[in-house]
Amino acid sequence: MNVLLVCEFGNLNGAERSLLSTIDQLSGVVKYSAVVPKSGELTEEFRRRNISVYTLDWKSGDSNRSIDDLRNDFSEILHDYKRRTESDFLVHANSLSSSRMTGPVCRQEQIPSLGHIRDIIKLSRQTITDLNCHIFFACVSSATKTYHVNQGVDEKKAVVLYNGVDLSVFYPSKNKKTNAPLKIGTAGQISLRKGMDVFMRAAELLERRGIRLQYEIAGCRQSNKQETVDLENKLKQFAAAFPDKRFSLKGQLPNLSDWLRSLDIYVHTARQEPLGRVLLEAAATGLPVVATDVGGTKEIFCNFDSNDSAALLIPPDDAQAAAAAIETLSCKADLRKRLGTQARETAVTRFSVQQASENLLNLYKSVIQH
Numbered sequence: 001m002n003v004l005l006v007c008e009f010g011n012l013n014g015a016e017r018s019l020l021s022t023i024d025q026l027s028g029v030v031k032y033s034a035v036v037p038k039s040g041e042l043t044e045e046f047r048r049r050n051i052s053v054y055t056l057d058w059k060s061g062d063s064n065r066s067i068d069d070l071r072n073d074f075s076e077i078l079h080d081y082k083r084r085t086e087s088d089f090l091v092h093a094n095s096l097s098s099s100r101m102t103g104p105v106c107r108q109e110q111i112p113s114l115g116h117i118r119d120i121i122k123l124s125r126q127t128i129t130d131l132n133c134h135i136f137f138a139c140v141s142s143a144t145k146t147y148h149v150n151q152g153v154d155e156k157k158a159v160v161l162y163n164g165v166d167l168s169v170f171y172p173s174k175n176k177k178t179n180a181p182l183k184i185g186t187a188g189q190i191s192l193r194k195g196m197d198v199f200m201r202a203a204e205l206l207e208r209r210g211i212r213l214q215y216e217i218a219g220c221r222q223s224n225k226q227e228t229v230d231l232e233n234k235l236k237q238f239a240a241a242f243p244d245k246r247f248s249l250k251g252q253l254p255n256l257s258d259w260l261r262s263l264d265i266y267v268h269t270a271r272q273e274p275l276g277r278v279l280l281e282a283a284a285t286g287l288p289v290v291a292t293d294v295g296g297t298k299e300i301f302c303n304f305d306s307n308d309s310a311a312l313l314i315p316p317d318d319a320q321a322a323a324a325a326i327e328t329l330s331c332k333a334d335l336r337k338r339l340g341t342q343a344r345e346t347a348v349t350r351f352s353v354q355q356a357s358e359n360l361l362n363l364y365k366s367v368i369q370h
Helices: 014-025 041-048 067-084 096-109 125-131 142-151 196-208 226-241 256-261 277-284 297-301 319-331 333-350 353-369
Strands: 002-006 031-036 052-055 089-093 113-117 136-139 158-160 183-187 214-218 247-251 265-268 289-292 312-314
Touching: 002 067, 002 096, 014 041, 014 277, 014 353, 031 041, 031 067, 041 052, 052 067, 067 089, 067 096, 089 096, 089 353, 096 113, 096 125, 113 142, 113 353, 136 142, 136 353, 142 158, 142 297, 183 196, 183 256, 196 214, 196 226, 196 319, 214 256, 226 247, 256 277, 265 277, 265 319, 277 289, 277 297, 277 333, 289 297, 289 319, 297 312, 297 333, 312 319, 319 333
Parallel strands: 002 031, 002 089, 031 052, 089 113, 113 136, 136 158, 183 214, 183 265, 214 247, 265 289, 289 312
Antiparallel strands: none
């Protein structure tokens, strides 16, 4: 089976890492080629895997290129790929924007295509029309699917396709020693959407109560928006003033799995999260988790039959609730152990990369056969 991937970004964030993990699983069954920006970590990862690459940049300098220009370039790429490919193929657009861009072109060229929707954001009527040109959409959670179907995306085309986590990379420490003081971590892009400011305020509240913990943030700023630059500066100032250097910014870590295993509690205070990859990784690592009840997060941790949860879920934008949940876990070692064990079991039974890859392959077959 031949698949032409279309990727908007050249960096390696959660969506791109999820994609790479499934590509590795399907390497013996699917022959991938990719449309990617000229440079970036993702582009290099494709080349390292000997995946044929077409380059398509979405920006011209600091400005976004028009969607018509992108479609013209993509159409040329599609024609060239079609000439080079001896058998049937499909197009897999790996983001909402790339799904919108490719949809009308694939429909016009009568090429079977799949759009991947990884965001929960408001869509224009034209964007919905463009998305509906695809045969199917892979939505990363039921929450994502419901949100977009309510906006007008064709429900018959929407399929829930959970991300997977590599359980051989993300696993619990066998002989882990508890940190003193406990180490609390969060990870992701430094941004208001990820709620890094809420994490900071929760740490401040706990410190004022005399609850002595250490805090780490893994990740970096990728946006140049003033609000994001201001947030990063506030975090740096807060870290510099925090007692005993117990609040630190680790930057982009080359090995997130080792860092997760070093934590005692993982905290995720995002204001929105379609299905957080780092939450799957924290669960697979067997960490007790505090997370905001937004987007698809509940789908990761909740057993809807028993109404039991493998994490402490809190409202978004609520530093008091985050601090209270962290305090509860910091005082109860037995609860930390129970939630960590349940979270690992959830990752193993529902979110392995093998299962995610099998589901994606079945969706590819449905696209081709449609």
